[in-house]
Amino acid sequence: xxxxxxxxxxxxxxxxxxxxxxxxxxxxxxxxxxxxxxxxxxxxxxxxxxxxxxxxxxxxxxxxxxxxxxxxxxxxxxxxxxxxxxxxxxxxxxxxxxxxxxxxxxxxxxxxxxxxxxxxxxxxxxxxxxxxxxxxxxxxxxxxxxxxxxxxxxxxxxxxxxxxxxxxxxxxxxxxxxxxxxxxxxxxxxxxxxxxxxxxxxxxxxxxxxxxxxxxxxxxxxxxxxxxxxxxxxxxxxxxxxxxxxxxxxxxxxxxxxxxxxxxxxxxxxxxxxxxxxx
Ligand code: SF4
Numbered sequence: 007x008x009x010x011x012x013x014x015x016x017x018x019x020x021x022x023x024x025x026x027x028x029x030x031x032x033x034x035x036x037x038x039x040x041x042x043x044x045x046x047x048x049x050x051x052x053x054x055x056x057x058x059x060x061x062x063x064x065x066x067x068x069x070x071x072x073x074x075x076x077x078x079x080x081x082x083x084x085x086x087x088x089x090x091x092x093x094x095x096x097x098x099x100x101x102x103x104x105x106x107x108x109x110x111x112x113x114x115x116x117x118x119x120x121x122x123x124x125x126x127x128x129x130x131x132x133x134x135x136x137x138x139x140x141x142x143x144x145x146x147x148x149x150x151x152x153x154x155x156x157x158x159x160x161x162x163x164x165x166x167x168x169x170x171x172x173x174x175x176x177x178x179x180x181x182x183x184x185x186x187x188x189x190x191x192x193x194x195x196x197x198x199x200x201x202x203x204x205x206x207x208x209x210x211x212x213x214x215x216x217x218x219x220x221x222x223x224x225x226x227x228x229x230x231x232x233x234x235x236x237x238x239x240x241x242x243x244x245x246x247x248x249x250x251x252x253x254x255x256x257x258x259x260x261x262x263x264x265x266x267x268x269x270x271x272x273x274x275x276x277x278x279x280x281x282x283x284x285x
Contacts, residue, residue, distance in 0.1 A: 094128035097206040101199065105179070111195035113180035113188070120147040121180060124203055126173035131275055132165075133173045133209035133243075134158065135200065136250060137218040138188050144181040149174045154251040158215075161251070161264070165272055166280045173207050175200055177222050187218055197222045204241045211271045212243045216250030234267055237274070246271050 092100065102123050108114060122139040125148050134150075142152035150158045159169050178188045178196040188196075200222075204212065214220040217230045224233065224240055224247075233247040248267035249260050272279065 094206050094208075098124075098128055098203065101202055101206070105199060108179070111178075111180075111192045113178060113182060113192050113196075116180075116183045118180035119144050122147055122149050122176065123179060124173060124175035124200075125149055126169070127171055128173070128207055130171060130173040130207055131210045132167065132171075132271065133175070133204065133207060133212045134162075134215055135212060135219045135223060136174070136176045136215045138176045138178040138185075139181040140185050140252075141181070149176055150251070153255060157251040157254060161268060164265070164280055165268055166277045173203075173209065175203055177219055193218070193222050201241060204243065209243050211274050212241070212245045213268070213271055214245060214247045216253060219250075220247045234263070235270075237270065244271075244274050246274075 105121060105123065108121060118139075120139075122143050126133075136150060136154075139149060140152055140154070142155070143149055149155070158174070162169050162172055177193050177200060179199065180196075182188050182192070212223065214223050214233075217233075220230065220233050221227055223245060224238055226233075230247060230249070238245040238247070246267055248264045254261050254264055269279075271277075
């Protein structure tokens, strides 16, 4: 039978693991815990002092996990196992709390007002990923709510879905100044959060909107033209690359090409295009 940590010690260890994740350390190993740290043994205070002896000094970390949310932190428990123990909505909420008032990359200090986490159905079969928030998104805290967002909504409707049925996120969660492309350091720092959103939601199909999304989701540097028109496999999902809606606003002639890309996604999901209004 697997030994479980008692809840108070588990909360302490969870906070410490979050701290190490914030530093970018994901693979941690430890010796066996003293019996006092396990359930049905010593009181928590004793267990806590035993565990603290084996760990470096605790930084200031706040944790809001309630007892029912404390995941199994037994030696075999992985992050995906922790996520699997929660509903997708709970796991997303926990991830949002972990991101906190993030200052992990330079975009935190370049004029962002809000962290734009993502929006939509935690059970979505289809996920759209863009580049980063713009001014409207930064103001409202939601992805794709400006003019490009309106076009994306129209694209989703044409696919026979409502916006609420899909999930929408970006490579970076903070607005780059003047809507510039995220620097590699910024994108590489933020994109693990997106990968964890994908891991939680498990969409069947991801549509990468534009070359920045395609580059970081596929981890390849290639032209959009070379990546469009076929199905890639990435993050355990089928991935289709198309134009960013902001680009389509600048060059509406490419909308026809984007529709061809979206039809690939629709075929994979068994979707029928929406009937034109009035039919
Ligand atoms: S872009 Fe991402 S990593 Fe950078 S500060 Fe915002 S949330 Fe943190």
